[in-house]
Amino acid sequence: GAGVSQSPSNKVTEKGKDVELRCDPISGHTALYWYRQSLGQGLEFLIYFQGNSAPDKSGLPSDRFSAERTGGSVSTLTIQRTQQEDSAVYLCASSPIAGDGYTFGSGTRLTVV
Amino acid sequence: QKEVEQDPGPLSVPEGAIVSLNCTYSNSAFQYFMWYRQYSRKGPELLMYTYSSGNKEDGRFTAQVDKSSKYISLFIRDSQPSDSATYLCAMRGNDYKLSFGAGTTVTVRA
Known part of the structure; x- marks a missing residue:
């Protein structure tokens, strides 16, 4: 597609449930990033994928968070046993080279009730 | 203290005014500096990209x-109502992670 596609756009879940967020990057972009944007906060780095290299998971806030990227394309961010503090907008971005030319998706707005 | 500080505003100006936004940072390793614009319920889009010190006009x-x-x-x-958005500063060193400010919400009144 022309841009980064994220689904769902909105997700309301009950505390304790697991959620999966999907990101479809721009075709040909080898770098893929997940960021989290909480109300009144800047974007917070979560995880980075580059080609077939091991991902940089240093930003994941707890072991309840995990992500994978299949076939160098689509990525899924999974949050297990969701907590209210997980409520935020989860943004995915891709770029043709590491660090430059980020294109962001519109995000998934997650609300944990 | 946050690595990147940005006044969240909000900032309200009349159409045609000059909007001035700024960020301060603490990490001297930052070399690449960006400004993003984010409309409501959309992802950030890159507005300006600069390397090291200096000015850039677009x-x-x-x-x-x-x-x-x-x-x-x-x-x-010459601000326009269509400039009403949240503006985020971002920066990085020689790696791929961006550090963002909290964003400043700007409203341009017609």
Whole structure:
């Protein structure tokens, strides 16, 4: 597609449930990033994928968070046993080279009730 | 203290005014500086990209970087209602992770 596609756009879940967020990057972009944007906060780095290299998971806030990227394309961010503090907008971005030319998706707005 | 500080505003200006936005940072390793614009319920989109100190102009937008003061600015001339958005500064060193400010919400009144 022309841009980064994220689904769902909105997700309301009950505390304790697991959620999966999907990101479809721009075709040909080898770098893929997940960021989290909480109300009144800047974007917070979560995880980075580059080609077939091991991902940089240093930003994941707890072991309840995990992500994978299949076939160098689509990525899924999974949050297990969701907590209210997980409520935020989860943004995915891709770029043709590491660090430059980020294109962001519109995000998934997650609300944990 | 946050690595990147940005006044969240909100900022309200009349149409045609100059909008002035700024960020300060603490990490001297930052070399690449960006400004993003984010409309409601959309992802950030890149507005300006500068490397090291200096000025860069693109149409109505001017970005300034002063590395000695660890201070960056964005100026919007002849502001339009369509410029109403949240503006985020971002920066990085020689890696791929961006560090963002909290964003400043700007409203341009017609």
